[in-house]
Amino acid sequence: MVKEDKKRNIIEAVLYFILIIIGIIIMSFPAFGLINPVFYLGALFYIYAFFTVIAYFTSRKEKDYELLFNSLINIIVASFLIAVPNENVPFMLGTAMLIYTLLIIVNRGLIVYKYKTNDNYLWIIKFIITFLIAFLGILTIINLYNELSIQTLIIGYYFVTLGIMLVTEPLFKLFISPKKFNKIVAKILEEEEKSETKKQPVVKKSSTNKAKKTIKKSNTTKNKSSNTRKKTKSTK
Numbered sequence: 001m002v003k004e005d006k007k008r009n010i011i012e013a014v015l016y017f018i019l020i021i022i023g024i025i026i027m028s029f030p031a032f033g034l035i036n037p038v039f040y041l042g043a044l045f046y047i048y049a050f051f052t053v054i055a056y057f058t059s060r061k062e063k064d065y066e067l068l069f070n071s072l073i074n075i076i077v078a079s080f081l082i083a084v085p086n087e088n089v090p091f092m093l094g095t096a097m098l099i100y101t102l103l104i105i106v107n108r109g110l111i112v113y114k115y116k117t118n119d120n121y122l123w124i125i126k127f128i129i130t131f132l133i134a135f136l137g138i139l140t141i142i143n144l145y146n147e148l149s150i151q152t153l154i155i156g157y158y159f160v161t162l163g164i165m166l167v168t169e170p171l172f173k174l175f176i177s178p179k180k181f182n183k184i185v186a187k188i189l190e191e192e193e194k195s196e197t198k199k200q201p202v203v204k205k206s207s208t209n210k211a212k213k214t215i216k217k218s219n220t221t222k223n224k225s226s227n228t229r230k231k232t233k234s235t236k
Helices: 003-028 037-058 066-083 089-117 122-143 148-175 178-199 205-235
Strands: none
Touching (some): 003 148, 037 089, 089 148
């Protein structure tokens, strides 16, 4: 692995680990359960956008704007939460989470398509994690229409789970090279082929023996008929 790629993966892992820390802080301090989640969630999105911009410029790569778009998404959601006045807290939280989830899926979906067209093995990992992020967003949106204390726990669990999902990507890049990935896929395919061959029906020995006996009987009958014909000809 190139040193630049290794550095970039480490920076991304640290960035996503910040999400886990944010989630743990929200769940650990009971003061968050007394504050309106709209205000501190908007502030947290701004803070995370700041760290994302720093991570982008410290590990910038040509034609790769994933982190930059992620920071922009965080700024959009944070601005929506703070700028749009609404007393319906569950509606604001659910709408903000819906916007955030959709924009993240679109951003990652474009990268998955790019990896797939370039035949990059990472598109499978990115696609799986994108699907899990979408599922996590749906679960979070559904459960945000509850009491304030439950909303705080759900937001904390969301950040922790999202951070764990995203951390797996740079760690996968660090420890599994394309050669190792191809070997793993080859082993899986070989095991599937072996299991398929085992599932194929095996011809029983009894049936084959019966078939052999019938062939022998037919041959003996043919020999007898031919012998009788020869005898009749000789007598004539």
